[in-house]
Amino acid sequence: MSDAKKEYADIPGTFVFDQDQSRKGYGINAFCMTLLKADNRKAFKENESTYLDQFGLTPEQKESILKRQWNRMLELGGNIYFTAKLAATDGLSFQQVAAIMTSSTQEAYADMMLKGGRSVVGNRYKSEWENRNG
Amino acid sequence: MAKIVAGVCSSHVPAIGAAIDLGKTQEPYWTRVFSGFEESKRWIEKIKPDVCIVVYNDHATAFSMDVVPTFALGCAAEFPPADEGWGPRPVPVVKGHPKLAAHIAQSVILDEFDLTVVNKMEVDHGLTVPLNLMFGSPKEWPCPVIPLAVNVVLFPPPTGKRCFDLGAAIRRAVESYPEDLKVVIFGTGGMSHQISGPRAGLINSEFDKAFLDGLANDPQKIVKLRHVEYMREAGAEGVEMVMWLVMRGALDEKVKEVYRFYTVPASNTAVGHIILENAHPS
Numbered sequence: 148m149s150d151a152k153k154e155y156a157d158i159p160g161t162f163v164f165d166q167d168q169s170r171k172g173y174g175i176n177a178f179c180m181t182l183l184k185a186d187n188r189k190a191f192k193e194n195e196s197t198y199l200d201q202f203g204l205t206p207e208q209k210e211s212i213l214k215r216q217w218n219r220m221l222e223l224g225g226n227i228y229f230t231a232k233l234a235a236t237d238g239l240s241f242q243q244v245a246a247i248m249t250s251s252t253q254e255a256y257a258d259m260m261l262k263g264g265r266s267v268v269g270n271r272y273k274s275e276w277e278n279r280n281g
Numbered sequence: 282m283a284k285i286v287a288g289v290c291s292s293h294v295p296a297i298g299a300a301i302d303l304g305k306t307q308e309p310y311w312t313r314v315f316s317g318f319e320e321s322k323r324w325i326e327k328i329k330p331d332v333c334i335v336v337y338n339d340h341a342t343a344f345s346m347d348v349v350p351t352f353a354l355g356c357a358a359e360f361p362p363a364d365e366g367w368g369p370r371p372v373p374v375v376k377g378h379p380k381l382a383a384h385i386a387q388s389v390i391l392d393e394f395d396l397t398v399v400n401k402m403e404v405d406h407g408l409t410v411p412l413n414l415m416f417g418s419p420k421e422w423p424c425p426v427i428p429l430a431v432n433v434v435l436f437p438p439p440t441g442k443r444c445f446d447l448g449a450a451i452r453r454a455v456e457s458y459p460e461d462l463k464v465v466i467f468g469t470g471g472m473s474h475q476i477s478g479p480r481a482g483l484i485n486s487e488f489d490k491a492f493l494d495g496l497a498n499d500p501q502k503i504v505k506l507r508h509v510e511y512m513r514e515a516g517a518e519g520v521e522m523v524m525w526l527v528m529r530g531a532l533d534e535k536v537k538e539v540y541r542f543y544t545v546p547a548s549n550t551a552v553g554h555i556i557l558e559n560a561h562p563s
Binding site for chain 2: 154155158159160161162163164165166169173176177179180182183184185188218221226227228229231232235236241242245248249250256259260261263264265266267270271272
């Protein structure tokens with residue numbers, strides 16, 4: 148399906164993990180699955196770059212993992228439930244990763260959640276974000 | 282004959298599991314969440330189900346991107362808790378009910394719902410957290426559990442209507458099982474939350490409350506919700522609320538709302554919980 152026909156593409160700050168993304172990011176997600184085993188977590192930590200070479204990643208995908216660009220990984224076909232395993236390997240909590248993805252600090256993000264979370268008002272359509280920024 | 286007597290819905294936030302496992306349930310942040318389930322524990326102890334069917338989603342634990350079944354029914358004798366990256370949760374092995382599960386699989390497939398049968402599977406927090414919320418932390422779970430894993434990771438998940446209709450088929454299957462069994466069905470996941478991307482942290486309490494109202498009083502209204510509406514209004518991961526509709530489809534058209542609880546947040550997520558009983562238990 149072309150992007151033009153994807154109604155769900157018009158949600159700001161959101162990467163919908165559909166089959167196009169899944170095919171693109173197969174290697175990222177296959178890599179993340181290996182981190183469910185302690186031995187693999189150790190091997191990855193010992194030499195991240197070499198370890199990543201077994202998954203047929205594009206240079207951009209590999210870079211996004213090495214640099215822990217959490218949004219970029221999703222953009223390149225990673226899925227959050229998979230990349231969460233990389234976060235766990237790094238000893239990061241889900242909330243810490245969420246803070247990074249939203250360009251916030253952990254404290255500010257946690258505070259936003261305690262106050263009821265991010266409002267849906269102004270966050271439904273991409274145009275609302277473009278207007279806000281421009 | 283076996284009978285579905287009630288349905289329970291609850292969020293399955295992993296941080297709730299971590300709070301239990303790390304002994305943090307008495308901290309003020311967490312008592313706010315756990316206190317909402319005290320009445321539920323008393324309720325289910327009184328009901329004493331013989332079997333629970335738990336509709337949940339796997340979080341890239343048992344299923345990678347190699348194979349993505351839309352509906353997968355656990356027919357094994359037991360389901361060990363999975364290592365999700367921190368070691369397996371210290372919870373009892375989940376005992377299945379292979380005979381009833383096989384009967385359900387056969388019945389619903391012949392009823393034109395093409396389920397995937399799973400004979401070996403580990404289960405993650407999506408299944409075990411709701412068990413903790415309803416049963417506490419016993420040495421053994423009080424009854425056998427039949428897991429029904431629904432794909433909500435890869436878009437698109439099944440539609441709300443398909444989930445609802447599958448629930449109805451599961452009910453027909455249960456009611457054609459000869460042994461007298463009292464069955465409770467769980468829908469898990471939700472409520473509003475987005476845990477990915479720059480819009481993470483989205484919560485929509487109005488949507489959630491309307492969804493709970495619909496579940497109790499007007500399920501046909503929420504059955505029609507489209508995926509994009511869930512995702513836009515209740516967060517990208519809020520779409521997993523379709524799983525609650527499997528539970529709802531397995532109950533009577535009119536139900537008695539026994540209990541409801543809602544709080545924000547648990548970690549990144551709105552926690553919702555509802556218990557519905559069939560209004561006219563025969």
